Amino acid sequence: MASAAEAMPDRCADCEIRRVALCGQIDVSALRRLNTLSHTERLRAGSTLLWESESADVVGIVRTGLLKLTASLEDGREQTLGLAFPGDFIGRPFAADMEHSVTAIADSTICTFSRTRFEALAGEVPDLQQALLVRTFKDLDRARRWMLLLGRKSAGERVASLLLETAEANGADPGEPVPLPLSRQQIADVLGLTIETVSRKMHLFARSGVIALPSLRSFTVERPGELARLAA
Amino acid sequence: MASAAEAMPDRCADCEIRRVALCGQIDVSALRRLNTLSHTERLRAGSTLLWESESADVVGIVRTGLLKLTASLEDGREQTLGLAFPGDFIGRPFAADMEHSVTAIADSTICTFSRTRFEALAGEVPDLQQALLVRTFKDLDRARRWMLLLGRKSAGERVASLLLETAEANGADPGEPVPLPLSRQQIADVLGLTIETVSRKMHLFARSGVIALPSLRSFTVERPGELARLAA
DNA sequence: GCCTTTCTTTGATCGCGGTCAAATCGCGCA
DNA sequence: TGCGCGATTTGACCGCGATCAAAGAAAGGC
Secondary structure, eight states, rough: OOGGGOOOHHHHHTOOOGGGEEEEEEEHHHHHHHHHHHHEHHHHHOOEEHHHHHSSOOOEEEEEEEEEEEEEEETTTTEEEEOTTTEEEEEEETTBBBEEEEEEEEEEEEEEEHHHHHHHHHHHHHHHHHHHHHHHHHHHHHHHHHHHHHHHOOOOHHHHHHHHHHHHHTTTOTSSSEESSSHHHHHHHHHOOOHHHHHHHHHHHHHSEEEEEEEEEEEEESOHHHHHTOOO | OOOGGGOOOOHHTTGGGGGGGGGGGSOOOHHHHHHHHEEEEOOOOEEEETTSSSOEEEEEEEEEEEEEEEEEEEESOEEEEEEEEETOESOOOTTTSOOOOOOEEEEEEEEEEEEHHHHHHHHOHHHHHHHHHHHHHHHHHHHHHHHEEEEEEEHHHHHHHHHHHOOOOOOOOSOEEEOOOHHHHHHHHTTSHHHHHHHHHHHHHHTTTTTEEEEEEEEEEHHHHHHHHHHH
């Protein structure tokens, strides 16, 4: 039994993402302080939490759902810069303006914190700052690996790469259906392609027996080795 | 006059990058501790300091020169993921393996540190860790902005963007020559294009009077507004 | 259930940028 | 100054992926 001084906040006690998120890397007293700053934000699919080139006064940790980070050109062309899964950190401590928008793809809940108060707490809790640093390095490496895909891979290689990563992230065995949380347009925005090209390549792979497409929002990997080869 | 206890290390006293680098964000006593860990590494243009997918036991701060971060596919296609200018931090604290190579483009000098010792010091000096965090956020936003270029911009827009950024980074006025530290191949690797396309677009802009190409390794901006428009 | 709306698929065509090839430039060096 | 080699430019051509257009399939509303 934990004493009153060590009690974990109710909201955190049964939170499954604590084992993968920042808040699982700090001790209970720091967690209690972090929790006093936090508000739970519920976001419907399609609504935007933070806007590109506007100042943002909140940061947060994704609790449930799925969000995308995007940047756009004036003429409307859009590129998805990354996805934020449960446990991921969003927002920019120590910077006023956002360089990208953050929009919910699925209904999502986010533990949000005042940016300035989070910054202050990070300054006082080295474990928190270090966990955030390690996570940011991972995000940077993820972003850079995606640059190789965007700069040098063909359309087929891009689609195969995404399918492979999705299947692996789900730990799916060959033949087992893998949920696909993104629409065709969202896949195109992630891969830097058009919706038509995405559709064509997926059905090309399906016709050749590498994958199957049992429904719009799922797929199965029939020949993992071949899919890996196609991803280059 | 500083007392002996506060004396700045000789190597740092006259170092011009201290005002832009991590080492300028920490107090003198922490700087002295950091300095005791450091070795000066001299790198000839073309030689590689850190290798993709190999473990790295050093991190460092670029002092002079210019380096590139690159990732490759098995078949030899290469993408430049970023450039490291004087003051930039390279390497991955808290991670054993590199996800990209770090190669000198020009002769360079780097203050290097044992990765594990740097990690230990960062844990003891919150200012150091915070400065590294802020720098990493900036690197992440830089990388993500480049993703928009790689995913959604045309060849002409990519070339114009690079020329514009280079001119702005040099604070060059219209008509004034801007040094171009990259070869055509290196430009192509940064932009996700081929050398032929880069050459064609640069000469197209020169013929239309937007820029001039007085030498292979320099250019001038003749019509800044038009160049900005071309960058989209 | 049926209708509307939106998303996806498929087809036809076009143009950008890659590929292959050759000429030319520029720099180091004898 | 002329030579040699790598880097750059230029040309010809082609294929990939974008664009435009239309049909088909799901999803939501009444």
